Amino acid sequence: MKHLKAIQKYFWKYRVRLGVGLIFIFLSNYFNVLTPQVTGxxxxxxxxxxxxxxxxxxxxxxxxxxxxxxxxNWMEGMSGLTQVVAWCGIIVLLLALLRGFFLFLMRQTIIVMSRHIEFDQKNEIYKHYQQLDSGFYKRNSTGDLMNRIAEDVSRVRMFSGPAIMYLVNLISLISLAVFFMYKRDPLLTWYVLAPLPVLAITIYFVNNTIHKKSEKIQASLSDLTTNAQESYSGIRVIKSFVQEKAMLGFFMKNSEEYRKNAIGLAKVEAVYFPSITLLIGISTLLTIMIGGLYYIRGTHNIGLDTIVEFVMYINMMMFPVSAIGLTASMIQRAAASQKRINQFLDTKPAIAEPQKATKVDLQGNIVFENVDFVYTDTGIRAMNNFNLSVKKGQKVAIVGRTGSGKTTMAQLLLRMYDVNNGRILLDGIDIRELSLRQLREQVSYVPQDVFLFSETVENNIRFGLAHADAADVEKAALQASVHKEITGFSQGYQTMIGERGVTLSGGQKQRISIARALIKDPSMVIFDDCLSAVDAKTEKEIIGNLNDYLQDKTAIIITHRIFTLFAFDKIVVLEDGRIVEEGTHQDLLAIPDGYYANLYARQQETDREK
Known part of the structure; x- marks a missing residue:
């Protein structure tokens, strides 16, 4: 239950709805318990x-x-038997209508409140997800993230709505019923309530079992969701390697684990609910037996009206008491789900907005000073005493073998990670002192792993730029040499792109991603091997466009190829997170047996063979 304290703020936010709803619950039960008295x-x-x-x-x-x-007192003035019975029938019907009316209002307040809480909680979780750093997403699966914002939140809603409603309904109805029963006959009331201690002990032990099983169910459901999500995303790989049967077996294994846990919980609940009904039945039998004996003997001032009233009270309590198990199950499941939600909500972003963020219009001067960086999860040292200076407007190429630290350098510059030692300066300001939003707004980044949304081509290009019009989008597409192909699509720029751009070729995805970066018109651009999937002719065209576009901008281009048509001010060769060669194209070619010279020679030979 302690985990559910996290949603107290929502109850306070919707305190008016909650308070009015509780009043409606009490009134519906109040009019309900008057019926046995009129009948008696x-x-x-x-x-x-x-x-x-x-x-x-x-x-x-x-x-x-x-x-x-x-x-x-009003009825006693009537003389006719039929008249009295008729009026009593009308009053019973009126009480039922009043109870139904307040039940309707109760659901309109409590259940609607729970939907508002669900809405707010999903937004809170999604907002927190977006604030978390890249390392968090590497450690946690997408399926588990989705399960916590969907299934877990749904179970918490069952607590904030139905469970609260049933619990307060239970307490108010039992309190009112026991109060009037005790006023009617205290001794018979004690006999009727005798089975309740057994019920309380049963609820205590079963609740602990339900809580443990609920945690297992949610964990296994996350594994199942992750398995399905990865299979759907990687369906082309699965089909190309003919692994449908193997993946189905893996899914069935996770599904079987979920089934076992769910059936285990269902078995507990299957024993629990009939047990409660049995205890209610015992209370009814005690009422009839003991009340009947007292009536036959003429003792304890018990008449048929008393027995009828008590039986009606007990039957009224049948559903609320039987709902104890359902309510307890909802609460325990919600507690298990909220615990999982809290685990992520309590996770602090490794990359945080500085308390006093500096906001400046960046010019494009970049300095890496003695930068060290180690990936926490793998222990890989990606940057090792790295030093680099890039002046405003310079064009720098970063080359090196796979794993040399090229992409890490770009992500550190965008502050996707923070350095372990040293610092990165932009226009003389430590990057950790800059506003994250302003930093990333002023830097265009084309990642190595291109990602496109399930949206139109136009919306993918102007992603994040609501003010960009169709002319801006078309201009960016022309610069990225993809305009001609877009106009050839069935609906042009309004063509819908499949999930992750599956309907496009690799080269098309890369060029649309480049257009997305160019439309921002920033002071700095970072291209991370973004031309690997385009042919030589298109590559030449794009580089020609970039020469014009990048004239007054600072550009860092990470590549495995050497662009001889692009006039780089500086070329940097990385090896194990260090700079091993640095200079212009001609300077590096002059280094005997150097990495850059060898790479250039191999590329020239390959181009001649083509």
């Missing part, structure tokens, strides 16, 4: 009025509710 009065009035043999008037007048007493 009729049961006593008929034999008394008819003077039936064996009827004995009660030694002590029954104590009814104030409203029922007022009604009885």
């Amino acid at each position: 009065y009729v049961i006593d009035f008929v034999p008394r009025k008819l003077g039936l043999p064996g009827y004995q008037p009660p030694k002590r007048a029954p104590q009814y509710d104030y409203l029922v007493t007022k009604f009885i």
Whole structure:
């Protein structure tokens, strides 16, 4: 239950709805418990009025509710038996209508409140997800993230709505019923309530079992969701390697684990609910047996009206008491789900907005000073005493073998990670002092792993730029040499792109991603091997466009190829997170047996063979 304290803020936010809803619950139950009293009065009035043999008037007048007493006093003035019975029937019907009306209002307040809480909580989780750093997403699977924002939030909603409603309904109805039962006959009330301690002990032990099983169910459901999500995303790989059967077996294994846990919980609940019904049945039997014996013996001032009232009270409590198990199950499941949600909400972003963020218009001067960086999860040292200076407007190429630290350098510059030692300066300001939003708004980044959304081509290009019009989008597409192909699509720029751009070729995805970067018109651009999937002719065209576009911008281009048509101010060769060669194209070619010279020679040979 302690985990559910996290949603107290939502109850406070919707306190008016909650408070009014609780009042409606009480009123619906209040009008409900008046029905046995009116019925008991009729049961006593008929034999008394008819003077039936064996009827004995009660030694002590029954104590009814104030409203029922007022009604009885009004009824006593009537002489006709039929008239009294008819009016009692009308009153019982009226009480049922009032109860139904307040039940309707109860659901309109409590259940609607739970939907508002669900809405707010999903937004809170999604907002927190977006604030978390890249390392978090490497450690946690997408399926688990989705399960917590969907299934877990849904279970918490069952607590904030139905469970609260059932719990308050249970407490109010039992309290009112026991109160009027005790006023009617204290001794018989104690007999009727005798099975309740057994019920309380049963609930305590079963709740612990339900809680443990609920945690296992949610964990196995996350594994199942992750398995399905990865299979759908990687379906082309699965089909190309003919692994459908193997993946189905893996899914069935996770599904079987979920099934076992779910069936285990269902078995507990299957024993639990009938047990509660049995205890209610025992209470009914005790009422009839003990009340009947007292009535036959003429002791304890118990008449047929008392027995009828108690049986009606017990039947009224049948659903609320039987709902104890359902309510307890909802609460325990919600607690298990909220615990999982809290685990992520309590996760602090490794990359945080500085308390006093510096906001400046960046010019494009970049300095890496003695930068060290190690990936926490793998222990790989990606940057090792790295030093580099890039002046405003310079064009720098970063080359090196796979794993040399090229992409890490770009991500550090965007502050996707923070350096372990040293610092990165932009225009003389430590990058950790800059506003994250302003930093990333002023840097265009084309990642190595291109990602496109399930949206139109136009919306993918102007992603994040609501003010960009169709002319801006077309201009960026022309610069990225993809305009001609887009206009050849069935609906041009309004063509929908499949999930992750599956409907496009690799080269098309890369060029649309380049267009997305160019439309921002930033002071700095970072291209991470973004031309690997385009042919030589298109590559030449794009580089020609970039020469014009990047004239007054600082550009860092990470590549495995050497662009001889692009006039780089500086070329940097990385090896194990260090700079091993640095200079212009001609400077590096002059280094005997250098990495850059060898790479250039191999590329020239490959181009001649083509």
